[in-house]
Amino acid sequence: MPTGYIAFILHAHLPWVRHPDREGVLEERWLFEAITECYLPLLRMIQGWDRDRIPGRITMSVTPPLAAMLSDDLLQSRYRHFLGRQLELADREADRTAGDHRLSAVVAMYRERLQAAREDYDSCGGNLVGRLADLARAGRIELLASAATHGYLPLIGLSRPLARAQIRTGVDQFVAKFGVRPDGFWLPECGFAPGDDELLAAEGIKYFIMETHGILHASTRPCYGVYAPLYCPSGVAAFGRDTETSHQVWSADEGYPGDHSYREFYRDIGYELDTDYLAPYLPPGPIRTHTGFKYYRITGATDHKDIYDPGQAWSRATEHAGNFVFNRSHQLQHLASVLDRPPLITAPYDAELFGHWWFEGPEWLDQVIRRLPEAGIEPITPGDYLARFPRNQVAEPSMSSWGYRGFNEVWLEGSNDWIYRHLHLAGDRMGRLAAERPGAWGLERRALAQAARELLLASASDWPFIMKSGTVASYARDRVQGHLANFIELYRQLTERRFREDVIARLEQQAPLFPHLDYRVFAHGATEPPAAVASD
Amino acid sequence: MAEFFLVILTAIAGLLVIAALVNRSGARRVAAAHEPAPSRHTTEISNQSPEVSDQPTDTEFGELHEFPRQIDRPELPDRYGADQMKLMVRDPYWLHTYWELTPAREIRAESETGVENYAIGRYVIRLIDLDSNHSWDQEVDPDIGNWYLNPGRPDTRFVCELGRIDRHGHYVPLLRSNEVRTPRDRPSDRVDPEWACPEELWQRLYSRSSGGTSPGMQLWQRPASPGHGQTPWDRSG
Numbered sequence: 001m002p003t004g005y006i007a008f009i010l011h012a013h014l015p016w017v018r019h020p021d022r023e024g025v026l027e028e029r030w031l032f033e034a035i036t037e038c039y040l041p042l043l044r045m046i047q048g049w050d051r052d053r054i055p056g057r058i059t060m061s062v063t064p065p066l067a068a069m070l071s072d073d074l075l076q077s078r079y080r081h082f083l084g085r086q087l088e089l090a091d092r093e094a095d096r097t098a099g100d101h102r103l104s105a106v107v108a109m110y111r112e113r114l115q116a117a118r119e120d121y122d123s124c125g126g127n128l129v130g131r132l133a134d135l136a137r138a139g140r141i142e143l144l145a146s147a148a149t150h151g152y153l154p155l156i157g158l159s160r161p162l163a164r165a166q167i168r169t170g171v172d173q174f175v176a177k178f179g180v181r182p183d184g185f186w187l188p189e190c191g192f193a194p195g196d197d198e199l200l201a202a203e204g205i206k207y208f209i210m211e212t213h214g215i216l217h218a219s220t221r222p223c224y225g226v227y228a229p230l231y232c233p234s235g236v237a238a239f240g241r242d243t244e245t246s247h248q249v250w251s252a253d254e255g256y257p258g259d260h261s262y263r264e265f266y267r268d269i270g271y272e273l274d275t276d277y278l279a280p281y282l283p284p285g286p287i288r289t290h291t292g293f294k295y296y297r298i299t300g301a302t303d304h305k306d307i308y309d310p311g312q313a314w315s316r317a318t319e320h321a322g323n324f325v326f327n328r329s330h331q332l333q334h335l336a337s338v339l340d341r342p343p344l345i346t347a348p349y350d351a352e353l354f355g356h357w358w359f360e361g362p363e364w365l366d367q368v369i370r371r372l373p374e375a376g377i378e379p380i381t382p383g384d385y386l387a388r389f390p391r392n393q394v395a396e397p398s399m400s401s402w403g404y405r406g407f408n409e410v411w412l413e414g415s416n417d418w419i420y421r422h423l424h425l426a427g428d429r430m431g432r433l434a435a436e437r438p439g440a441w442g443l444e445r446r447a448l449a450q451a452a453r454e455l456l457l458a459s460a461s462d463w464p465f466i467m468k469s470g471t472v473a474s475y476a477r478d479r480v481q482g483h484l485a486n487f488i489e490l491y492r493q494l495t496e497r498r499f500r501e502d503v504i505a506r507l508e509q510q511a512p513l514f515p516h517l518d519y520r521v522f523a524h525g526a527t528e529p530p531a532a533v534a535s536d
Numbered sequence: 537m538a539e540f541f542l543v544i545l546t547a548i549a550g551l552l553v554i555a556a557l558v559n560r561s562g563a564r565r566v567a568a569a570h571e572p573a574p575s576r577h578t579t580e581i582s583n584q585s586p587e588v589s590d591q592p593t594d595t596e597f598g599e600l601h602e603f604p605r606q607i608d609r610p611e612l613p614d615r616y617g618a619d620q621m622k623l624m625v626r627d628p629y630w631l632h633t634y635w636e637l638t639p640a641r642e643i644r645a646e647s648e649t650g651v652e653n654y655a656i657g658r659y660v661i662r663l664i665d666l667d668s669n670h671s672w673d674q675e676v677d678p679d680i681g682n683w684y685l686n687p688g689r690p691d692t693r694f695v696c697e698l699g700r701i702d703r704h705g706h707y708v709p710l711l712r713s714n715e716v717r718t719p720r721d722r723p724s725d726r727v728d729p730e731w732a733c734p735e736e737l738w739q740r741l742y743s744r745s746s747g748g749t750s751p752g753m754q755l756w757q758r759p760a761s762p763g764h765g766q767t768p769w770d771r772s773g
Contacts (some may be wrong), residue, residue: 335744
């Protein structure tokens with residue numbers, strides 16, 4: 001038996017940013033960059049375990065909007081175009097830097113990586129979702145479902161129809177994409193409020209991941225801390241994030257990604273070279289943004305930056321992997337000496353940390369997984385753990401999230417609190433409509449489905465997050481307002497029973513997320529008590 | 537109990553974008569703007585000071601693209617014509633409420649209370665601690681529509697009402713919210729006998745699990761992630 005277990009959980013998510021009517025939209029680049037820098041390298045890493053017979057096993061969530069975008073024909077073709085442009089830029093950069101052997105070595109690295117990305121992408125016909133499904137069938141990864149559009153359940157959940165629709169649609173989309181029912185569920189932002197587990201239980205979900213103090217502050221003291229799961233009263237298991245593990249990777253001061261040998265994220269030729277030269281590779285308009293070509297290493301806490309040395313960075317990632325495994329080994333040995341069962345470390349991360357923010361992250365993770373067996377640590381998934389340890393303490397976890405300060409304030413503050421009055425009301429209205437009209441057909445059915453779609457899109461946690469962070473805040477406000485306005489228009493058509501086919505068709509074409517969405521997912525729990533106090 | 541209330545902040549939305557501070561650590565830039573966390577209308581019920589939140593800000597993206605709309609961008613309605621009041625939990629110490637009060641509801645209350653009594657009353661939010669049956673009133677302009685409340689009571693059930701205190705001091709409830717429970721800010725005192733562990737071991741586990749910090753807010757004051765706030769990608773700071 002191993003000293004203990006570690007469950008790596010990579011959560012992959014991007015909001016739905018498909019803009020069919022325009023080329024080169026800035027927000028679509030989020031997706032393209034993530035494919036090149038994160039998703040393809042992570043898939044390549046996992047395939048490498050197969051090749052080298054490494055007993056690697058991790059858990060991944062791919063949210064429904066991300067899975068939908070990855071499977072979308074238009075976005076796939078735009079990604080191929082984007083990649084072609086990136087390769088063209090690599091060639092031009094190779095010419096431009098030919099006289100400087102240190103710079104040209106970095107350019108050569110990017111060129112190789114882009115070529116590898118193209119090979120990987122073509123080898124699966126652009127079907128990353130299919131490749132994930134293959135890896136899940138091969139036992140390399142365990143896939144988690146997630147909410148329909150990454151709705152933040154502790155706050156939108158005041159409308160139970162909306163919370164339920166987020167979860168139910170998320171599970172439905174998982175089944176549609178991966179062909180099996182999910183055991184685990186990724187709660188967006190690890191946001192949990194007591195009672196949400198009942199919604200998960202109703203969908204057959206067996207476990208979810210949560211923030212540390214959700215477990216530590218449970219209704220009764222968790223006798224294993226976060227080193228074993230709890231069962232909620234509904235029977236769904238809750239796994240708590242390990243603080244030490246997340247700190248070593250996330251911390252800007254002490255975490256690995258801040259190492260001076262690693263690539264500096266903020267020095268990008270997109271901000272440094274002549275705009276005429278860059279124009280074909282940037283979004284249209286007077287915009288400078290990241291191109292992905294970054295030639296410097298972090299170097300130190302000054303503006304002076306040395307040129308990036310890939311070899312040095314790679315060996316540093318290997319050292320950090322060794323350090324991480326060494327620390328986990330000590331942590332698990334200590335815990336094993338005081339607990340009466342092998343401890344489990346739950347280590348969830350945003351997948352996009354690896355490769356995008358932390359360029360060397362995939363290499364680090366690969367090395368960690370490869371070194372675990374010699375340290376007596378077994379990589380495990382939460383599902384496997386529950387199969388081996390089905391008996392666990394029952395307690396109600398506490399409201400929590402992995403956002404700043406651990407509760408709801410990231411998504412509920414002055415910049416974004418205005419959205420909830422609209423979302424809750426729309427959620428309850430949608431709930432009533434769905435309950436009253438279960439057998440709708442024709443235009444009415446299409447209007448109901450599109451109203452459900454607009455409401456789900458409006459309730460993504462990304463929008464209040466962006467409003468708070470101040471980055472592209474007006475985009476986020478426009479998205480919430482636009483989707484809600486569309487909902488209100490459709491609600492009006494539905495209540496007046498005067499349908500405008502042209503409007504419905506245009507909205508369907510504009511936001512074709514979840515083509516087979518069943519609006520009746522809103523129907524349950526649709527009754528809301530009146531707010532006015534009965535005075536008689 | 538109105539003296540318990542202290543209006544600490546009525547910042548208008550425009551003033552919110554006051555300060556931006558760039559905090560450099562290593563060479564990773566972690567942008568952080570400091571602004572009082574609860575904006576708009578806040579009420580402090582305990583004497584706890586409002587928290588200051590680190591917030592990333594970055595304006596590197598120049599021109600922004602709008603998601604295309606089919607409807608001609610109608611503004612969202614200020615009012616929906618339905619009475620409602622909702623109470624939301626922000627954290628163990630703070631709550632947020634929003635409401636809509638319709639003229640019809642007022643007319644009904646007026647007829648029940650008597651026009652003369654009702655008309656000169658004050659509007660209040662009444663926050664009720666359902667565990668201790670304690671309540672606090674905060675005078676508000678009902679048109680404001682939302683308020684932050686700071687009872688500072690973790691693990692407590694609350695409900696709130698919008699009501700009016702008539703000329704005789706009688707409280708006339710108009711709207712009542714949903715019930716909420718604030719989360720704990722520390723471990724529970726309860727131990728499941730079947731899953732008990734010695735106190736000393738629990739303390740060690742707790743300390744280790746929570747990153748070696750004592751119970752309280754330090755637990756989740758983790759440093760921000762690299763590149764925090766650039767895109768929606770970075771979520772778990």
